[in-house]
Amino acid sequence: MQPVILKVTNRIIERSRATRQGYLARMYALRDQDPHRGTLSCGNLAHGFAACQPGDKDALKLMNRANVAIVSAYNDMLSAHQPYHRFPDIIREAAHGMGSVAQFAGGTPAMCDGVTQGQPGMELSLFSRDTIAMSTAVALSHNMFDAITLLGICDKIVPGLLIGALSFGHLPTILIPAGPMPSGLPNKEKQRVRQLYAEGKIGRDELLEAESASYHSPGTCTFYGTANSNQMLVEFMGLHLPGAAFIHPDTPLRDALTRSATEQVIRLSRPQGGKLGLADMVDEKAIVNALVALLVTGGSTNHTIHWIAIARAAGILIDWNDYAELSSAVPSLTRIYPNGQEDINAFHEAGGTPFLIQELLNAGYLHEDVQTVMGPGLDQYTRMPALGGEGLEWQAASRDSLRPDVLSSVARPFAPDGGLKVLEGNLGRGVIKVSAVAPEHHCVEAPAVVFDDQNELKAAFEAGDLDRDCVVVVRFQGPKANGMPELHKLTPYLGVLQDRGFRVGLVTDGRMSGASGKVPAAIHVYPEALEGGPLARVQNGDVIRIDADGSQLSVQLDDATLASRVCAKKDLAGQHQGYGRELFGWMRRDAGNPEQGASVFWGHEG
Known part of the structure; x- marks a missing residue:
């Protein structure tokens, strides 16, 4: 193993010792009650299978048959999730073939950040993750189930499903992807x-x-944003079938993978003799493997928030220093848009996750000794699925990348590090991703242009007020202010300014999405402006320095001057009403900071 990987892993294990032991104790206590269906009264059980076919009722009366929960984020507006409308029938058929039953346990909300970018609905986006976690828990609360299938792909949806399912971590769980749309x-x-x-x-x-x-068309958007980063990280954690992430929807291979995933989670269930659940698979080593996957591919900055929350749900404590230290040691091996010009389909065709996992295992960047849905050992994930004469079969990963311009090797990395940095200084603490930022833009020092609303930037751009070197500050965008929306709408304007030859950067307490690209952006900055963070004291013309290589985020003011300034105020009432935002006031109040996962569940800890 690479020394830095071991060092960070051991630090996480030690830091998490008490919380992890507490979590596992709760899960093992639940496991001792399996099958939970056996603890239900006759009235409970009758309600639970009243709508089932007679054969399923007979199976569920027995405690040696598995009942598989289907928790789905299907809706037919999200292109990534529309294919899921067929999956419950495939899962039920596969379960019947194993002498078991599958019930649709519940649906979760699933919103599309692509639709809500720059719209009021985006201010619900971050909190939809914790809402999904709670709805997943409600779906599983009936205690009817021996195994779980999770159907979800996109931004907050996979993290929410995992957080919810980890409360039922005594049960084996598998995530079933639907795959990306063809390239457009x-x-x-x-x-x-x-x-x-x-x-x-x-x-x-x-x-x-x-x-x-x-x-x-149906399928996940093909750029390497948060949705496809989700799939990458989940596969590196061994929670998919090997090579399953990026197979196109509505194809025979995709259907075969869905059937096989159902069969595999049934094999892991207690009625089939299984002894391990999701809690055993999502451990400190699996979390580190996920972070390595994020960094080696230049994945979504949203996961500097979401994977902290997922880890915390399993009793594991990680922070941005862990990301930064891993990033310093992990090479960059992919070029997928926005970190390159090709898309996720080109990555898959180049060798995909099996090749990448093989490369990283051989070089000691991943923990091989983890539990996966396929059994012990991550080396099982160096295989690609294919359809053969007898159905689904597994082929060894290619020894060489088939597209070295998209997917490279440890011996020939695109960059020596993962490109994620933690910034700190008198403006607070935040993160920056520079995997798509040219080296000459890693450090920007320029006068501030301050906005309290993202919509103000467009007017300033069109008026020509930004045609100069500047660091754009967009504040009052944190979780407590307005739900921490993604500000991807700003990307084209900032990109134009940079292309015109100006030195330009962005500083915000909001998010910049998995599609953040060539403009240096210090994001997730906290303490946020609403809470009196330093961003609330910045004024137009103050010289701000964003230095990714030096890990610095500062304004050129002495401490006394900065502290003496009155914090700017913003009337946020208009952003707290309408479009359902009035229902999320308690979430805004209780949200933790980004380095705590911006979660309402653990917002008051640490």
């Missing part, structure tokens, strides 16, 4: 059209045509 309009062309629109050189019709050619 090339990403470089999409980016060009967006910037032309931002400059007013083309109209809405041309922009909509380009966007529709990019996002054009």
Whole structure:
């Protein structure tokens, strides 16, 4: 093992000792009651299978048959989740083939950040994760189940499903992906059209045509944002079938993987003699493997929040220093948009997760000795699924990348580190991802232009007020202020300014999404402005320094001057009402800071 990987892992184990032991004790106590269906009264059980077919009722009366919970984030508006409408029938059929039963336990909400970018609904996005966790717990609360299938892909959805399922960590659990859509309009062309629109050189019709050619069919969006980062990290944790993440939806191979995943989770169940649950698989080593996957691929910055919350749900305590130290030691091995021009389909065709896991295992960057849904050992994930004459079969990963421009080797990395940095200084603490930022832009020092609302930036851009070197500050965007929306809407404007030759950067207590790209952006900054953080004291013209290589985020003011300034105030009432936002006031009040996972569950700890 690489020394830094071991060092960070051991530090996490020691830091988490008490919370992890407490979590496992709760899970083992629940396991001792298995099967929970056997503890139900006759009335309870009758309610639980009243709508079942006679054969399923007979099976559920027996305690040696598994009942598989289906928890799904299906809806037919999200392209990534629309394919899930077929999955429950496939899962039920596979369960019947194993002499078991599958019941649709519950659905969870699933919103699309692509639809809500720059809209009021985006202010519900972060909190939808904890809402999904709670709805997953409600779905599983009936104690009817011996195993869990989780159907989800996108941004807050996979983290929410995992957080909820970890409360039932005594049960074996498998995540079943649906796969990406085929490649559409090339990403470089999409980016060009967006910037032309931002400059007013083309109209809405041309922009909509380009966007529709990019996002054009069922399946996950093909750029490497939060949704595809979810799939990458989950596979590295051994919670998918090997190589399952990026197989296209509605294909025979995808259906075969769904059937096989159902059969495998049944084999892991207590009625089939299984002894391990999700709690045993999501341990400190699995979490470190997920972080390595994030860093080696330049994945979504959202996971500097979400994976902290997932780990905490399993009693594991991680922080941004862990990310930064791992990032310093982990090479960059992929070039997937926005960190390159090719998409997730090109990555999969180049060798995908099996090749990447093989490379990292051989070089000592991953823990092999973990429990997975396939059994002990991550080496099982160096295989790619395929359909053969007898159905699903597994083929060894390619020894060499089939697209070295998209997926490289440890011997020939694209960069020596993972490109994620923690920034700290008199403006607070935040993160920056530089895997898509040119080295000459890693450090920006320029006068501040301060906005209290993201919509103000467009008007300033169109008026020409930003045609200069500047660090744009967008504040009052933290979890307690307005739910910490993604500010991806700002990307084309900032990109145009940089292309015009200006030195430009962004500092915000909001998020910048998994699609953050070539402009240096200090994000997730806390203490947030609403709580009197230093960003609330910044004024137009103050010189701000973003230094990714030096891990610095500062304003060129002495401590006394900065402290003497009155904090800016913003009337947020308009962002707390309408579009359902009034229902989430308690979440805004109780949310922890980003380095705590911005969660309402652990917002008052530590």
